[in-house]
Amino acid sequence: MPLLDAREILAFPGGDNSSDTVIGNVHFNLTTLQHWNYTLYSNGTLSNGSWCLLTFEPYTPALVLPNGTFINVTWCWSPTEPIGVRGGVAIAYAVLFGIALVLILVNLKKHGRLHLPTEKRFFPIGRRWQWYWSSWVCATAVISLLTSIDVDRYFLPELPIVLTSFFWFLMQWGVMAVVWEAVRHWGSWMERQFIDPDPFVLRNDDRRSKVEFYLPLVFYLFLWLNFFMIVPRNWTGIELQRYPQQVIDDAAPTATDARFKTAAFMLAVCWLITVFSLWHSIKHYCPRNRGAFNRLRGLVRYTPLRFMLLLPLAAVIPAYQALVAWYFDYSPLKVGGPLASIYAGAYTPTLLILYVQILFGFFNPNEDLELQRQRRVRAQELDREMGIVHKPSWWRRVNGEHLDPNESMRDRLARNVREIHGTKRSAPDAEVTLSPPAGAPATSVEMTPVSPPPPSAPYSSRSERRRQERAMELAAGVLFSGAPEQSAATAARRREELMMDGPPPPSYRDTVENIRAAPASNVARSISAESSSSTNHPPQQIRSMLDV
Structure with a gap:
C-alpha cells in the first residue's frame, strides 16, 4: 500500500483555458475544484480533507458538478490493490483456525456429555468452559485474519486495520481464558477423583476451598480489566497511517499509550494466577514432598504434559502484547509491519494452544466414564479382599436365569409354573402347552389353569418333601383358581385334615x-x-x- 508524504502536493495541470484542468485524460472545472478546496497529491489522489478519491486510470471520475459532486467516483478507501503477502498468510491461518473450530465442537460433544447424575459440587458447565472459550477464540481469530486481507487491498488504510486489531485483542483475551479454564478444571477433576471414594475426606470450609472459590473471581477480574483497558476506546488514531509523518504523529502514540501497556500487565497477572492454580491443585491432590527441592521436583513431576506445553505458549501472549505496547514497529496494528513478528507472536501461539487442547481432548476419556471405570476397579479390589467371587455374565444365560425382553406375560407365568414344579424347558424354542383338565369349564383368564398334581396322602410327618408339595399346591391354587371342582376338592381335603385334631370350635x-x-x-x-x-x-x- 502506498504511503503519501505530506509535502508531495502537486499543482493542477493546465487545460484548455484558465478554468480547466486535465486529470487522468479527463477535463475538470478548475474553479469548482478550488472552490471546494481540493488538493492533488503525487500518489494520484484528490482530497479536500473530508473526501478522498482516486484520479488515475481506470478509477478517474467522469465529471464534477458545480456543487462539488463527482460522477463515477472511486474513493481512496476501496479495495483496489491485489491481495498481498499479509493477506495470503492470513487466509492460510484462517483455514487452520476453521479446522480447529470443527475439532473443538467434536471434543465439546465428547467431554460435555453426561453419563452420571449431576453433582452439586461439580456442575457440567465446568468441564465445558474451556471448549466454549476455544470456540470464541476460533471465531475471533477467523474474523481478524479475514479482515486483514483488506489491509493490503485498501489503497489507503481505514476500517480493516481497526477490525483486525480489535478482534486480535479479543482473541488474545479469550485464549488466556482457555488456558485458565483448562488448568482450573483439571484441579476440579483431581478433587472429584480424590473425594469419590470418601466424600468426607475434605472439608468444605477450609482454606483450600476458600482459595478455590476466590481464585476464579480474581482471575476474571484482571481479565476484564484487560478487556476494559483495550476495547472501549477511540480507534480512529489507528487508521491514520496514510503517510510516514502521520504514522509518527498519530498512529504510533495511540497504539503505545498507557492503556495498552496497563492491559499487557493485567494479562501477565492472569498468567501468574493460572500458574498458582496449577501449583495449588498439585499441592492438595497429589502426593506431598518434603523440602524446597523435593517440592519443586514434585511440581514438575505431577504437572501434566498438556500444561507443560500450554503454559509456555500462554506466556508468549502477554509478553508479545507488552512488546507491541512499547514498540509499534512489531505490532499487528501497523500497516506494512514485519509479517514474521506479527504471525509468529500474534497468531501462532494461539493456534498451537488450540491444537494442543484438541489433541489431548481426543486422547483423554470422558470424565464420567473414567469415574465409572475407577469405581469398578475399586469394587473389584474390595471383592478380592473379602473373598467374593462373582459369577461370569454367561452364568445366568446357561442356567436359564436371564430375562428375555421379548417375553410375554403368558411366557413368564409359564416359566414360574415350571419353577414351582421343579422342571425347566428342554430347548429354548420349546412350547409349553397349558390346557384345562378334562371336564373343566373354560375361564376368562388369559392363561388356562394348570391341572394340580393328584392329592397325596394326608399330612402325617414333617418331611421336607411334603412341605414342598403343600407349597406347590397352595401356589397353584392362588395362581390358577379357575377350576371350581379342583378348588372344592382341595378345600374338602383341607377340612378333613383339620378335623383330625378334633371338632371345630363353635x-x-x-x-x-x-x-x-x-x-x-x-x-x-x-x-x-x-x-x-x-x-x-x-x-x-x-x-x-x-x-x-
Whole structure:
C-alpha cells in the first residue's frame, strides 16, 4: 500500500483555458475544484480533507458538478490493490483456525456429555468452559485474519486495520481464558477423583476451598480489566497511517499509550494466577514432598504434559502484547509491519494452544466414564479382599436365569409354573402347552389353569418333601383358581385334615345367641364348664406352619 508524504502536493495541470484542468485524460472545472478546496497529491489522489478519491486510470471520475459532486467516483478507501503477502498468510491461518473450530465442537460433544447424575459440587458447565472459550477464540481469530486481507487491498488504510486489531485483542483475551479454564478444571477433576471414594475426606470450609472459590473471581477480574483497558476506546488514531509523518504523529502514540501497556500487565497477572492454580491443585491432590527441592521436583513431576506445553505458549501472549505496547514497529496494528513478528507472536501461539487442547481432548476419556471405570476397579479390589467371587455374565444365560425382553406375560407365568414344579424347558424354542383338565369349564383368564398334581396322602410327618408339595399346591391354587371342582376338592381335603385334631370350635354367632337365650346362672356354668373342658382336653399338635 502506498504511503503519501505530506509535502508531495502537486499543482493542477493546465487545460484548455484558465478554468480547466486535465486529470487522468479527463477535463475538470478548475474553479469548482478550488472552490471546494481540493488538493492533488503525487500518489494520484484528490482530497479536500473530508473526501478522498482516486484520479488515475481506470478509477478517474467522469465529471464534477458545480456543487462539488463527482460522477463515477472511486474513493481512496476501496479495495483496489491485489491481495498481498499479509493477506495470503492470513487466509492460510484462517483455514487452520476453521479446522480447529470443527475439532473443538467434536471434543465439546465428547467431554460435555453426561453419563452420571449431576453433582452439586461439580456442575457440567465446568468441564465445558474451556471448549466454549476455544470456540470464541476460533471465531475471533477467523474474523481478524479475514479482515486483514483488506489491509493490503485498501489503497489507503481505514476500517480493516481497526477490525483486525480489535478482534486480535479479543482473541488474545479469550485464549488466556482457555488456558485458565483448562488448568482450573483439571484441579476440579483431581478433587472429584480424590473425594469419590470418601466424600468426607475434605472439608468444605477450609482454606483450600476458600482459595478455590476466590481464585476464579480474581482471575476474571484482571481479565476484564484487560478487556476494559483495550476495547472501549477511540480507534480512529489507528487508521491514520496514510503517510510516514502521520504514522509518527498519530498512529504510533495511540497504539503505545498507557492503556495498552496497563492491559499487557493485567494479562501477565492472569498468567501468574493460572500458574498458582496449577501449583495449588498439585499441592492438595497429589502426593506431598518434603523440602524446597523435593517440592519443586514434585511440581514438575505431577504437572501434566498438556500444561507443560500450554503454559509456555500462554506466556508468549502477554509478553508479545507488552512488546507491541512499547514498540509499534512489531505490532499487528501497523500497516506494512514485519509479517514474521506479527504471525509468529500474534497468531501462532494461539493456534498451537488450540491444537494442543484438541489433541489431548481426543486422547483423554470422558470424565464420567473414567469415574465409572475407577469405581469398578475399586469394587473389584474390595471383592478380592473379602473373598467374593462373582459369577461370569454367561452364568445366568446357561442356567436359564436371564430375562428375555421379548417375553410375554403368558411366557413368564409359564416359566414360574415350571419353577414351582421343579422342571425347566428342554430347548429354548420349546412350547409349553397349558390346557384345562378334562371336564373343566373354560375361564376368562388369559392363561388356562394348570391341572394340580393328584392329592397325596394326608399330612402325617414333617418331611421336607411334603412341605414342598403343600407349597406347590397352595401356589397353584392362588395362581390358577379357575377350576371350581379342583378348588372344592382341595378345600374338602383341607377340612378333613383339620378335623383330625378334633371338632371345630363353635362359631362366634352361635355362642353369642346361646348366651343371650340362657339364664345368667347357666351362662356362668357353661363358661366354667367350657374352661374346665379346655384345660382337660389334650393340646393341639401343630405339625406345620401351614396348619396355623
